[in-house]
Amino acid sequence: xxxxxxxxxxxxxxxxxxxxxxxxxxxxxxxxxxxxxxxxxxxxxxxxxxxxxxxxxxxxxxxxxxxxxxxxxxxxxxxxxxxxxxxxxxxxxxxxxxxxxxxxxxxxxxxxxxxxxxxxxxxxxxxxxxxxxxxxxxxxxxxxxxxxxxxxxxxxxxxxxxxxxxxxxxxxxxxxxxxxxxxxxxxxxxxxxxxxxxxxxxxxxxxxxxxxxxxxxxxxxxxxxxxxxxxxxxxxxxxxxxxxxxxxxxxxxxxxxxxxxxxxxxxxxxxxxxxxxxxxxxxxxx
Numbered sequence: 001x002x003x004x005x006x007x008x009x010x011x012x013x014x015x016x017x018x019x020x021x022x023x024x025x026x027x028x029x030x031x032x033x034x035x036x037x038x039x040x041x042x043x044x045x046x047x048x049x050x051x052x053x054x055x056x057x058x059x060x061x062x063x064x065x066x067x068x069x070x071x072x073x074x075x076x077x078x079x080x081x082x083x084x085x086x087x088x089x090x091x092x093x094x095x096x097x098x099x100x101x102x103x104x105x106x107x108x109x110x111x112x113x114x115x116x117x118x119x120x121x122x123x124x125x126x127x128x129x130x131x132x133x134x135x136x137x138x139x140x141x142x143x144x145x146x147x148x149x150x151x152x153x154x155x156x157x158x159x160x161x162x163x164x165x166x167x168x169x170x171x172x173x174x175x176x177x178x179x180x181x182x183x184x185x186x187x188x189x190x191x192x193x194x195x196x197x198x199x200x201x202x203x204x205x206x207x208x209x210x211x212x213x214x215x216x217x218x219x220x221x222x223x224x225x226x227x228x229x230x231x232x233x234x235x236x237x238x239x240x241x242x243x244x245x246x247x248x249x250x251x252x253x254x255x256x257x258x259x260x261x262x263x264x265x266x267x268x269x270x271x272x273x274x275x276x277x278x279x280x281x282x283x284x285x286x
Contacts, residue, residue, distance in 0.1 A: 007269065007270070008281075016273060020110070025231075029236055032074070034081050035073070035077050039066050039226075041064060041229070042063045042065040044061065044063070046239075047246060047253055049238060054230070054232035061128070062128040063128065065223075075103065089104070090104045101186065106123070106125035108125060117160055145193070145195050156182060159178045204217040204219065205223060218241075222245055226239060
């Protein structure tokens with residue numbers, strides 16, 4: 001990624017960005033509690049809660065995990081209870097331009113376009129990511145499912161690759177993949193993701209959003225119950241086995257990373273906050 005393509009946030013604007021995300025997460029938490037749906041902070045959000053009692057200082061996104069059944073319930077009921085004045089839920093079922101295999105809760109009247117994704121026709125806005133966790137086999141079948149899901153996500157990402165590829169050959173390759181219908185890729189991804197969801201519950205859970213072919217498997221017991229944790233001025237839910245989850249993802253998670261690695265992962269080409277302030281990479285605003 002060319003750094004010139006991304007908005008460079010100074011500290012006041014980074015905190016402003018984080019406060020906007022926190023408002024979205026508060027709405028997500030409210031919806032889940034009203035509907036009796038379980039969720040768990042994940043990724044850097046969970047790490048921030050444990051290590052910093054809030055945001056990792058340089059973080060620029062918020063994530064949640066849900067068991068597949070809870071995720072499907074959330075998708076069905078969210079529109080009945082969401083604050084429609086300020087927020088909307090987005091997934092492949094309600095946005096024909098959306099090409100991701102998980103959902104997003106977005107803030108209305110804002111803008112958030114990741115670098116390279118301006119070519120997509122999806123609705124935009126500041127958002128949090130909501131990932132489903134699926135049953136996982138403990139044998140040769142799981143790498144097959146993981147690898148298949150990874151390939152299908154590349155099909156879905158192809159319109160971005162056709163625009164952002166680093167060579168003519170790469171761009172032409174992804175342009176060809178772009179011809180594969182979105183709904184076909186989505187349907188096959190779902191079939192592979194839930195392949196293990198038969199019979200007795202499996203010992204492991206897995207997120208199919210990872211690019212790791214072998215997958216990052218979690219013990220189901222880690223997610224059987226949740227605990228409340230402080231995050232900034234809020235209390236959000238975390239998996240009871242948060243130590244195991246964090247060790248799978250980060251190893252020695254209480255150790256701070258080197259200075260060169262203290263940066264966000266959600267590079268934006270354009271941002272507009274709920275108060276109307278807009279920052280674009282080509283505007284020289286910051």
